[in-house]
Amino acid sequence: MLRKVSGFHAATFIIVAVILWLTLAPHPVGDRRIFLFPGADKIVHGIMFFTLAASYCAEEYILGRLTRIKVWCAAAATMMFGAMTEVLQDRMHIGRSFEWADILADTTGALSAALLALYFIYKSRSSN
DSSP states (O other), X not given: OOOSSOOOOHHHHHHHHHHHHHHHSSSTTTTOOOOOOTXXXXXXXXXXXXXXXXXXXXXXXXXXXXXXXXHHXXXXXXXXXXXXXXXXXXXXXXXXXXXXXXXXXXXXXXXHHHHHHHHHHHHHHHTO
């Protein structure tokens, strides 16, 4: 079980670092070509940002501090983080490009995590 005393979100911090590497490194998987079906990168974006928002909410839930407001703030912050990485990809001139579809996938992932977290809040309150 995660540490129940500390307010530091270790898993969330690690996920942020991984997302930054995967979205802002010129060649995050090296020179290997990964052949997937068209649109697979959008699914990956959704999963990454779902994981980020869900991780924060899960850590707050375990610490007993998760509220509806924190869920929506986490979702909003995650969506803004996704948009920021897209802008940085364009501005850093690293061979990556800005895509609205990536922002939509990031937003979908973050909102899906928020809905799941709200479900857990509802279930924990209704069982008490």
